[in-house]
Amino acid sequence: MKISIICFSREGAALAERAASFYKNTGREAAVYTSSNHAEEFGMMAAEPDLKTWTKQQFQNADAILFIGACGIAVRAIAPWIVSKDRDPAVLVLDDGGRFLISLLSGHLGGANALTEELAAKLGAQPVVTTATDRKGIWAVDSWAKKNGCCIMDMKLAKEVSARLIHGEKVGFYSQFPILGNLPDGLVHVKERDEDLPIGVAVGIQKFGIPKEENIFERTLELVPRIMTIGMGCRKNTEKETLERAADLCLEIHGFYREAVKQIASVDLKKEEPGLLQLCKEREWDFVTYPAQQLNALEGDFTKSGFVKQVAGVDCVCERAAVCASDGGRLLVKKSIFQGVTAAIAVPDWKANFL
DSSP, rough: EEEEEEEEHHHHHHHHHHHHHHHHTTOOOOEEETTTTHHHTTOEEEOOOOOOHHHHHHHHHHHHEEEEEEHHHHHHHGGOOOOOTSSSSSEEEEOOOEEEEOOOSSSSSOHHHHHHHHHHHHHHEEEEOOOOOHTTOOOOOOHHHHTTEEEEEEEHHHHHHHHHHHTTTTTTEESSSOSSSOTTEEEOOOOOOOOOOSSEEESBBBSSSSSSSOOOOSSSEEEEEOOOEEEEEETTTTTTHHHHHHHHHHHHHBOGGGGEEEEEEGGGTTOOOHHHHHHHHHHHHHEEEOHHHHHHOOOOOOOOOOOHHHHHSSSSSHHHHHHHHTTEEEEEEEEEETTEEEEEEEEEOOOOOOO
16 A cells, blocks of 8 residues: 655654654555655655645555645645545545544545544544444445455445435345355345345346346345456467457356456466466456466366476466466366467455454
8 A cells, every 4th residue: 555645844744754654564655745845854755846736646646645734735635636436545634733633535445434543543643534334333335345355336326325224224235155244234134136125235246137137136236356367378479359358258158247357367487478468457457377386286177288288387277377366266167268268267265254
């Protein structure tokens, strides 16, 4: 996590250094800035060329911004750059007396609420969190989705789910995966379509509502955990477009969400394969590779090929790589072939976590 901190006074500078030290000690990146007329005095980087432009840059590059100073300064600085709750960074404001720490923007998905509680405890400040679900102790779907690494497929519907819970109405909950812990108040666990629950949350990697009448609720908020690995093998210098089509076909045929994909996995021989690197960069997927020896050591029922072993040193690249990258998880789709590209899909032992 990258956190940018900006202060405007000597008192604020001391707090900024304490906050930065705390974040760095917990393994996060923290950079401290101040206005250009104080940079030399405080020994900090200057927010150049001006606060408005600096804030725009942080919205593009940082995960969180901590303003130490008046709340009005922060509001005016961020106002032109606010886009949406699923894209904006977390924004916090701390007065330069260190008394109140406010979660100002992107409380759930951006993590501002959690950051506020955490840093306030460290600095001895009073955390100020105003989101209704937190204030009333109600389950927040966006916060839970972030914690569990899920993509929210409909932000408007997510707001409706929260609104129903805030007003004491019931919301259904269905999961294609095991559930860890007890559901919070307001959620009703269902295993099949329930006509009495017009709106509900469904967690899974295979598409719901195909056909529409099979949707688990009349209106379903789909949460997709980003856990899937596509194992891939290919000839040298296979074009990115061919690899892309192979991956998409593998997903489409089996009804998987593209949003469920976390990474592509292959053998070390392919770690510099241009098409695979380009595809992962464009889709924002991770790309992991493993030595042939490690892949061969995996136990399981794999689709073996003598030719592949002769070329790559492993009898099945796609299936073994997918399982290896999924920590020995389930192989959901065995080897499929498209224009010389092999693909397989695996997922780890994942649970919908309410603990």
